[in-house]
Amino acid sequence: MIDKFTVRDARAEEAADIGGLNTRAFGCEDEARIVERLRKDGDVLMELVATMDDQVVGHALFYSVGVFQRLGACGLGPMCVDPWVQREGIGAGLLDYGLANLKAWGVPLVFVLGHADYYPKFGFKVSTTDPFDTPIKGPNFMAVRLRQGPPMAGKLIFPAAFGIPRSA
Numbered sequence: 524m525i526d527k528f529t530v531r532d533a534r535a536e537e538a539a540d541i542g543g544l545n546t547r548a549f550g551c552e553d554e555a556r557i558v559e560r561l562r563k564d565g566d567v568l569m570e571l572v573a574t575m576d577d578q579v580v581g582h583a584l585f586y587s588v589g590v591f592q593r594l595g596a597c598g599l600g601p602m603c604v605d606p607w608v609q610r611e612g613i614g615a616g617l618l619d620y621g622l623a624n625l626k627a628w629g630v631p632l633v634f635v636l637g638h639a640d641y642y643p644k645f646g647f648k649v650s651t652t653d654p655f656d657t658p659i660k661g662p663n664f665m666a667v668r669l670r671q672g673p674p675m676a677g678k679l680i681f682p683a684a685f686g687i688p689r690s691a
């Protein structure tokens with residue numbers, strides 16, 4: 524395990540590095556474009572990087588999720604770690620730091636669309652999404668509840684960057 528990495532807020536001047544990292548980790552530019560659009564639309568709640576020797580090696584973006592006529596929630600993604608340092612605890616470091624911050628801020632829920640065998644390690648469950656209306660159901664759509672209380676149900680409204688139809 525690597526122990527010499529730092530997790531902190533992303534800086535505006537790191538946008539190109541973060542774009543390159545997303546493209547390397549996902550093997551295409553789709554996620555880098557989503558990151559740019561989320562920023563442009565003002566949908567970012569928290570954007571974190573993991574660095575080693577001042578080099579950006581990990582990235583996690585948390586965005587606002589609307590819950591129709593109710594208190595809102597949060598979504599996670601894209602999230603990635605540079606291929607040469609994957610499976611070294613950096614993803615876990617980003618998630619632990621991000622979820623602790625969100626919990627301290629009183630954010631009730633975090634949704635994610637991602638690897639079904641990765642996110643449950645951090646408390647995400649498919650069943651937590653059951654009461655919510657969304658077109659993106661399935662084994663890869665999970666959520667973790669950080670505090671009890673509203674919203675307990677409702678129609679989810681994702682940022683335009685994801686291109687998810689609102690009427691479905």
Ligand SMILES: CC(C)(COP(=O)(O)OP(=O)(O)OC[C@H]1O[C@@H](n2cnc3c(N)ncnc32)[C@H](O)[C@@H]1OP(=O)(O)O)[C@@H](O)C(=O)NCCC(=O)NCCS
Pocket residue numbers: 548549602603604605608609610611612613614615616636637638640641644
């Ligand atoms: C998925 C990703 C973010 C994980 O980050 P990471 O730094 O490699 O993961 P970590 O080292 O923190 O792993 C934590 C634990 O999850 C496991 N794990 C890592 N990647 C996994 C995966 N894809 N599926 C299942 N388990 C995984 C690790 O073995 C480790 O398990 P342990 O706690 O039992 O030892 C990273 O591999 C990545 O960027 N992948 C390519 C892009 C991607 O798929 N992003 C996520 C989109 S949903």
